[in-house]
Amino acid sequence: MKKIVGFFTSLKLTVTLLAFAIVLVFVGILAQADEGLYGAQAHYFKQWIVIGANMFGHKVPLLLPGGYLIGILLLVNLVASHIYRFEFSFKKTGIQIAHAGVIVLLVGQLSTDLLSRELQMHFVEGETRNYSDSATEYELIFQCGDTVTAIPERLLRPNTGLEVTNLPFNIIVRASWHNSEINFRPPMTQNAPPLAPNGIALNFDFTRAENVKTMDERNVPTALLEFRTPAGSLGAWVVSDWAGDPTLVAAVRNSFEQMGPAMAQRIAGELVAPQTITVDGKNYTFTMRPARVIHPFSLTLLKATHTVYPGTDIPKDFRSRVRIDNQQTGEKREVEISMNHPLRYGGFTYYQYQMDAGQVAEQAGRAASSVLSVVRNPGWLTPYIGCAMVGLGLVIQFMFHLVGFVSKQKKK
Amino acid sequence: MPTKVSLSPLLCYSICSIEMRHSAYSNSLPLAAVALLIVVAGCGRDDVKVYKVDSSDTVATTPPPIAATSPMGMPATMPAGLPVPDNSGLPKLKYTLPDGWKEKALTQLRVASFDISENGKAGEVSVIPLGPMSGGDTANVNRWRGQVGQPPLDDAALKNSAEPVQVADKPAVLYDIAGTSPGSGDAERIVGTILHTDESTWYFKMTGDADVVEKNKPAFIAFLKSLEFQPASAALAPMDMSQLPASHPAIPGMTPDTTAAAGDKPSWTVPADWKEGQLAQFLVARYVIQGNGDASAAVNVSQLDSTGGGLLANLNRWRTQLGQPPITDDDAAALPTIDASGGKAVLADFSGTDARAGKPARLIGVVLPLNGQTWFYKLMGDPDLVARQKDAFIAFVQSAKYPAAK
Numbered sequence: 001m002k003k004i005v006g007f008f009t010s011l012k013l014t015v016t017l018l019a020f021a022i023v024l025v026f027v028g029i030l031a032q033a034d035e036g037l038y039g040a041q042a043h044y045f046k047q048w049i050v051i052g053a054n055m056f057g058h059k060v061p062l063l064l065p066g067g068y069l070i071g072i073l074l075l076v077n078l079v080a081s082h083i084y085r086f087e088f089s090f091k092k093t094g095i096q097i098a099h100a101g102v103i104v105l106l107v108g109q110l111s112t113d114l115l116s117r118e119l120q121m122h123f124v125e126g127e128t129r130n131y132s133d134s135a136t137e138y139e140l141i142f143q144c145g146d147t148v149t150a151i152p153e154r155l156l157r158p159n160t161g162l163e164v165t166n167l168p169f170n171i172i173v174r175a176s177w178h179n180s181e182i183n184f185r186p187p188m189t190q191n192a193p194p195l196a197p198n199g200i201a202l203n204f205d206f207t208r209a210e211n212v213k214t215m216d217e218r219n220v221p222t223a224l225l226e227f228r229t230p231a232g233s234l235g236a237w238v239v240s241d242w243a244g245d246p247t248l249v250a251a252v253r254n255s256f257e258q259m260g261p262a263m264a265q266r267i268a269g270e271l272v273a274p275q276t277i278t279v280d281g282k283n284y285t286f287t288m289r290p291a292r293v294i295h296p297f298s299l300t301l302l303k304a305t306h307t308v309y310p311g312t313d314i315p316k317d318f319r320s321r322v323r324i325d326n327q328q329t330g331e332k333r334e335v336e337i338s339m340n341h342p343l344r345y346g347g348f349t350y351y352q353y354q355m356d357a358g359q360v361a362e363q364a365g366r367a368a369s370s371v372l373s374v375v376r377n378p379g380w381l382t383p384y385i386g387c388a389m390v391g392l393g394l395v396i397q398f399m400f401h402l403v404g405f406v407s408k409q410k411k412k
Numbered sequence: 413m414p415t416k417v418s419l420s421p422l423l424c425y426s427i428c429s430i431e432m433r434h435s436a437y438s439n440s441l442p443l444a445a446v447a448l449l450i451v452v453a454g455c456g457r458d459d460v461k462v463y464k465v466d467s468s469d470t471v472a473t474t475p476p477p478i479a480a481t482s483p484m485g486m487p488a489t490m491p492a493g494l495p496v497p498d499n500s501g502l503p504k505l506k507y508t509l510p511d512g513w514k515e516k517a518l519t520q521l522r523v524a525s526f527d528i529s530e531n532g533k534a535g536e537v538s539v540i541p542l543g544p545m546s547g548g549d550t551a552n553v554n555r556w557r558g559q560v561g562q563p564p565l566d567d568a569a570l571k572n573s574a575e576p577v578q579v580a581d582k583p584a585v586l587y588d589i590a591g592t593s594p595g596s597g598d599a600e601r602i603v604g605t606i607l608h609t610d611e612s613t614w615y616f617k618m619t620g621d622a623d624v625v626e627k628n629k630p631a632f633i634a635f636l637k638s639l640e641f642q643p644a645s646a647a648l649a650p651m652d653m654s655q656l657p658a659s660h661p662a663i664p665g666m667t668p669d670t671t672a673a674a675g676d677k678p679s680w681t682v683p684a685d686w687k688e689g690q691l692a693q694f695l696v697a698r699y700v701i702q703g704n705g706d707a708s709a710a711v712n713v714s715q716l717d718s719t720g721g722g723l724l725a726n727l728n729r730w731r732t733q734l735g736q737p738p739i740t741d742d743d744a745a746a747l748p749t750i751d752a753s754g755g756k757a758v759l760a761d762f763s764g765t766d767a768r769a770g771k772p773a774r775l776i777g778v779v780l781p782l783n784g785q786t787w788f789y790k791l792m793g794d795p796d797l798v799a800r801q802k803d804a805f806i807a808f809v810q811s812a813k814y815p816a817a818k
Contacts, residue, residue: 143465150461164460183551193728193738202732207551210567294463 008080017077021070027062030055036213038136046113068110075106094397101389108382116377119293120353122247123301124369128325130298132348132374133290138221138241142167142286152291153178156223168279169234172226177208180222182242182252184267195224196236199275200243203267220248221288227277234277237286243271244289293376297326297346302334304368306358318355320370337372349375505539508638510631513537528620528628535620535628537635541613549606552615553587559619560591560600579607579616580639588629590622594722601625603632681811683804686711701793701801709793709801711808716786723779726788727760730777733792734764752810754782759806763795774798778809787814 007013028044034054035043044050047066052059065073082099086092119132138153149167153176156162162171183205185194195201206222222240226233242248253268276285303321308314319338324331324345337343343350350372357368505524509515516525516536528535554564565573574585584607593600599622607614618625618632677696689698689710697713727747728738749756757780766773776798778789791798791805 139461146464148461148463148465150463152459155460166462181548181551193725194732197732197737 005080005084008076009084010077013077014074014081017065017070017074020065021074024050024064024067024070027053027055027064028067039213071106071110075103075110078103078106091400092397094393094395094400096393097396098390098393101386101391101393103386104382104389105386108379108386111379111382112377115379116375117293119348119374119376121299121350121372121374122369123299124367125301125304125357128298128300130296131292131294133245133292135218135290137291138288139291140171140223140225140239140286140288141244142284144282144284150292153221153223153288156225167284168282169227169229169277169284172228173223174226174236175208175224177206177222179209179211179219180206180240180242181209182206182220182222182240184256196238198235198237200240200271200273201238203270204238204242206238206240206242220245223288229279234279237275237277239275239286239288241288241290244287293374295346295348296328297324297331299324299350299372301370304355304357304370306355306360306368308358313360318352318370320352320355320372322350347376347378349377349380351375506640507635510628510635512628513631513635528618528624530624530627533621533624535618535624537616537618537632540615540617549585552606553589553604556587556602556604556617557589557591559594560589560602561594562589562591577605577633577636579605579614579636580641582607582609584608584636586633596719599623603629605636678812678814680808680813683801683808686804686808701797703794703797703800707794707797709791709797711805712788712790712792714788716788719781719786723758726779727758727777730760730775730790731762731764734762734766734773734775736762736764750778750806750810752778752780753812754814755780757787757809761802766792776802776805778806780809782814787812 024044027050028040031044031054032040034057044053044064045067048069050062050064050066053062053064054060078099082096082103086096086099088096118135120135121129121132123129139150140153140156141151142149147166149164151162151164151171156171156173156176158173158176160173162173164171185203185205195206208222209220212219220241222238222242224236224238226236228234242252249268249272252271253264256264256267274285275287276283278284300323301320302323303319305317305319305321307316307319309316317338319336321334321336322343323334324343326332326346335343337350337352339352342352351374352370353373354371355369356366357370361368507524509526512530513526513528516527523541524537524539526537528537550565550567550570553570557564570587574587577584577586584605586603586605589602589604591600591602592598600620601622603618603625605614605616607616616632616636618628682699686699686701689700695712695714697711699711701709701711703709724739724741724744727744731738744758748759750759751757757778760775760777760779762777763772763774765771772795773792774795775790775792777791778787780787780789789805789809791801
């Protein structure tokens with residue numbers, strides 16, 4: 001036991017871990033060029049052990065402790081040292097407070113990493129939203145009447161069966177691709193039958209694609225599912241975020257714009273045709289879409305303003321005027337969200353993210369729209385608190401020394 | 413056994429509480445706290461959620477009135493929609509014609525097209541420019557591979573198989589794919605080149621008998637090098653009808669006049685109670701038959717190059733229109749045939765539910781391969797009406813006299 005305590009409270013461990021942290025940060029930042037920001041985060045920082053690294057386009061054999069391991073060991077090291085080494089004396093209050101501040105920083109960072117969520121809210125002027133969509137997570141949903149059952153996409157593992165308590169059928173996952181491509185299916189050029197004999201698969205082909213790495217791209221998941229009841233199979237169906245995400249549907253439609261707006265709309269119409277199965281007289285309509293977080297209040301986009309510097313296309317200001325409507329509290333008020341002026345409400349922070357408004361949208365005949373980045377981060381205050389504690393601790397410690405020094409001088 | 417998915421986060425809570433009990437006995441409080449944090453964070457994200465929505469909300473997505481080129485999060489890949497017909501803005505081509513190549517009438521999306529014929533064996537060269545969103549190279553090359561019965565390759569393997577080539581003065585890649593025709597089983601080969609320019613993607617493709625294609629490969633490469641892109645003409649190129657289904661429904665807002673040229677249309681005897689219908693894209697002829705009440709049926713005639721994708725694929729496409737499972741090659745081979753002018757035609761008779769209208773329907777189809785083309789006749793509609801019209805339909809098919817067969 002003594003040995004263990006000795007190990008976890010040693011200053012050697014602290015120094016070693018800090019050295020590893022420096023190397024890890026260096027390697028992780030270089031790797032972003034090859035792996036992209038999210039890829040590097042997952043590979044080096046949100047990781048226990050890092051095996052192999054990518055630098056300058058080459059694979060480098062490397063074994064390093066990952067961000068989680070370093071952070072947690074540092075935390076344990078610091079806390080254990082506090083408990084076993086430091087004596088609680090009035091004179092050392094400053095050091096204690098400063099260390100506690102570091103602990104708050106470490107725990108806060110871990111909690112941010114594990115608990116925070118980044119979402120988006122897309123709306124056109126006049127639209128009301130009581131939900132936000134995830135930009136990186138997806139879900140398979142079944143709607144029966146007013147009840148929605150949402151199954152996270154990551155549960156759709158190939159060749160597995162899912163039994164969901166309130167759905168009267170089992171879901172057999174035949175294939176599941178985290179990223180996919182879509183092709184309109186002009187039958188005469190096809191040599192293979194459709195992926196599934198039902199629904200959108202009749203008009204569109206879906207193929208697996210490599211997962212994307214860069215921040216300005218995103219994965220578009222697609223899955224091939226079969227639904228089964230004790231009475232038999234309800235057939236195979238394709239569910240895809242290509243069909244469930246309005247932005248992607250609009251992209252598909254616009255890529256066919258050259259064929260004329262009517263044809264483009266028609267093709268998009270085929271893509272969003274509802275897919276439904278009937279079990280025990282109940283209709284279940286299903287699709288894949290970005291994971292949705294429902295808020296107990298709604299936001300209405302009243303006005304999206306995009307101003308540019310006169311005579312240029314350089315954006316000067318993005319601004320969304322929204323109305324908060326909370327039926328639980330009866331609250332109803334208007335707020336303006338702009339760059340550096342987010343709205344903090346209901347545990348979420350709404351930042352102005354993207355905008356399609358002003359002259360550009362007007363000329364293209366598009367309705368003004370805005371995208372808010374919606375962030376939930378329960379630990380958002382911890383860096384402020386942690387830094388304040390460290391600062392305060394250092395000031396107190398310095399004051400002790402200063403006061404001691406001055407009184408000594410006086411005695412002389 | 414299917415995996416049971418817990419609906420409530422009960423399981424997570426129980427794990428959490430186990431962690432907490434552990435922590436009570438442990439000296440390392442922080443470790444337990446961290447473990448707790450991880451478990452709590454892990455819980456919830458993998459849960460199935462159930463919630464109520466306003467029942468007027470529908471699952472179906474409606475495309476928002478936002479252009480894809482807007483600064484909204486762009487998708488990683490754009491749909492590789494094949495038919496992008498408006499090439500009026502594309503440049504014209506100037507080239508040196510290799511010996512033995514014959515210029516063909518420009519149809520469909522093509523801006524240049526050639527026939528090669530040697531010792532009774534044939535090849536064909538086509539040049540098709542598509543918009544910048546014509547799909548990735550991988551998808552298109554794998555489509556070519558499928559046409560000669562080869563399995564698709566991944567990006568890396570395709571990259572290895574690519575040969576550098578020059579189109580005009582621009583660098584491009586060439587893919588040489590040998591295989592067999594899935595329809596006839598003959599040795600076939602495709603030599604294809606893809607050139608990306610700022611405005612468009614050009615597809616140069618030589619296809620046909622393996623020997624002919626192999627022999628003409630140097631000529632094809634020389635042809636590519638000899639190309640000169642000239643400024644666009646204002647003339648609108650006709651749309652490639654063959655890239656869309658033979659029985660594709662009418663598209664509102666599209667002029668039907670760009671279908672098969674009048675000279676290509678067969679002459680036939682049309683029953684008196686058939687009314688000429690709105691001619692849609694890719695249809696040579698369409699007739700509407702009105703029955704009693706709201707019962708109706710329609711006859712569609714279309715014609716495609718080569719096998720039009722193969723007999724089985726087309727039969728199964730018809731079956732999907734009726735919500736029926738696909739049939740196999742053996743089933744297709746067992747179908748009866750009828751004598752049509754020009755040869756034997758396969759006669760299919762399927763019943764099911766019209767996938768679009770949701771009503772019972774019957775489909776009688778005739779597939780007639782003729783002079784390197786395939787003719788598709790389809791009678792589909794109310795089952796009783798179709799049953800009554802079957803003989804008239806077959807007589808109609810048999811009455812057809814084809815331009816080339818005159």
